[in-house]
Amino acid sequence: MPRIPERFIDELLARVDIVEVVERRVPLKKAGREWTACCPFHNERTPSFYVSPVKQFFHCFGCGAHGSAIKFLMDYERLEFPDAVEELAHALGMEVPYEGGGERARDDFGALYAVLDDAARWFQQQLPHSAEALAYCARRGLSEETLQRFRIGWAPAGWDGLQRALGTSAARQHCLEQAGLLASNEQGRRYDRFRERLMIPILDRRGRVIAFGGRIISGANPSREDQNTGAPARAPQQGDGPKYLNSPETALFHKGRELFGLWQVRQANSTLERIVVVEGYLDAIALHQHDLPVAVATLGTATTPEHTELLFRAAADVVFCFDGDRAGRAAAWRALESTLPRLRDGRQAYFLFLPEGEDPDSLVRKEGGAVFAQRLATATPLSDYFFEHLAADVNTTSIDGRARLAERARPLLARLPDGAFRDLMLEALRDRTGVGMRAAPAVRADAPARGGAPARRSLVREAIAALLADPALAQTVSPPWAFASLDKPGVALLIELLDLARARTGARVAALLEHFSGRREADALHKLALMQFPEGYDLRADFLGAIERLTRQAHGERFDALTRQLKQQGLSAEEKTEYQALHALRRQGQA
Secondary structure: OOEOOHHHHHHHHHHOOHHHHHHOOOOOEEEOOEEEEOOOOOOOOOOOEEEEOOOOEEEEOOOOOEEOHHHHHHHHOOOOHHHHHHHHHHHHOOOOOOEOOHHHHHHHHHHHHHHHHHHHHHHHHHHHHOHHHHHHHHHOOOOHHHHHHOOOEEEOOOOOHHHHHHOOOHHHHHHHHHOOOEEEOOOOOEEEOOOOEEEEEEEOOOOOEEEEEEEOOOOOEOOOEOOOOOOEOOOOOOOEOOOEEEOOOOOOOOHHHOOEOHHHHHHHOOOOOEEEEEOOHHHHHHHHHOOOOOEEEOOOOOOOHHHHHHHHHHOOEEEEEEEOOHHHHHHHHHHHHHHHHHOOOOOEEEEEEEOOOOOHHHHHHHHOHHHHHHHHHOOEEHHHHHHHHHOOOOOOOOHHHHHHHHHHHHHHHOOOOOOHHHHHHHHHHHHHHOOOOOOOOOOOOOOOOOOOOOOOOOHHHHHHHHHHHOHHHHHHOOOOOHHHHOOOOOHHHHHHHHHHHHHOOOOOHHHHHHHOOOOOOHHHHHHHHOOOOOOOOOHHHHHHHHHHHHHHHHHHHHHHHHHHHHHHOOOOHHHHHHHHHHHHHHHOOOO
16 A cells, blocks of 8 residues: 655645644634634633644543644544545645555556446446345335435446446456456456445545445355356356455445444434444444434454544444344454453443344334434443443352453553543453453653743753654754663653654654654653643753753763673673763763
8 A cells, every 4th residue: 555755744834834724623712822713622711722823733631532633633523544645735736646556556546446436336326227236125114215325326237347337458358357346267267246236335534446245145055166167057046155245345445443423423423422333334324314324334354453443533432233143243352352442431332232133224214313322322331331240150259250351451551541541441441350450551642831940850851752743853963872772661762753854854843743643652652742831941951951860871871881781791892991981980980
């Protein structure tokens, strides 16, 4: 897949004005050197959302949301990174370059999008010509409006109907194959992948067709394939193959990263507080038709970490809806495990298990959307389901049982990000078992109150805070970094930031922070970037002083280590030279 080069991201963030980007979507008021508003990412009455034109990033002191103009668009418009970059670039009249493909790659993608859209249109045109498919849609209660909203169509019988309609040239046939619409046998003969199936287009976050899900509409009879041709030995019959057949993974489609119905959900909701995850396409469609346009479906795969991140970008509350049988509960637990690392403060997950023998489609048609909405409102919080599941076969009245529950829970709770929810879950574990959990220390920023003087902090944090206030300071020092040997929290991060700032001369703070987006260090860096230094504060002296003291500490540690080695086993000639040099520095007060 082509990627956007970092040098372009630097240029884009240097030219964009984050105040203009935010103000087009959120009304801002001037507050000193910054702009403020009520946060668009959580409900509040007193403004705690700040936008800095100097540092070109935003930060909410209420919910912790922060980032560059790119991150703001990703969170506010619910865009993927490339789409947010494209939108900002378009507003500035800039063309986004792509490495590993460039213009040609984008042209190829354009051809794939076009042929997939043409295929969706062709399948839609075939639906009225199949009485059996129309009867099936009627049995499932699918209205004409729903058929149009989800662009549902029909793949007729035959091996080459789509190919004859759209494969008008060798290039088009190649695109059809690259888009996953054609398959080939061992002799290289192409044939339509989808035959006699209800066709449901899968759309990306911009509403473009990227794949299809095809559903049989009668009993399944897996077809046998002729070993010589690789194609079925008889004419295709209604019900051949699995119930659902998805497009294979392509350059545009990765099932572990996509959710069916997400585009329709966003179109139906200007603001979205809750999103519901179901297992089947028709389950999601049925909920939309019954006035619950908040449902999405996974694409024939377990809920992945990528899915959960997409879900929480769309809404703060996610309800996982599964069948109440053994398979449904197994799928629910896998979803919980994928969700834990994404449960930052403000995000909540719930689990709804349906009665035996029911799925969302059958149940919502039976009892109506209003009753189903009540079920969603009483879904089990993740915290309750977590402990109920782990304690299902444990006697928590005994010491052994409580110890077993604690051992099961602790590695899972370790996946939770730092915050109030993690603290409360650990407290709940202690209440149930009497066993606590020592959280691993994290590198955290200790930013002072806004407008105050810099707080006392470690030398590493002092150097990072100064560097984030003025990235040009990185040009005042050069490698090799003598302090790299120090066993101190944050040393590796400081070195990475120094190398980054030196390599990307002129990059703004927002561009440097964007480099760390999605990493665990991002929050700590952003808090340090919020540091407010008094008027006339000598950042250069602060930065160089911190680097010098770190270097002196490293020299001192190395000198002590060589001294111990000299007494125990002696030094090599090279080590003696190093020892003498460090001894000289020590006498000068530099080690």
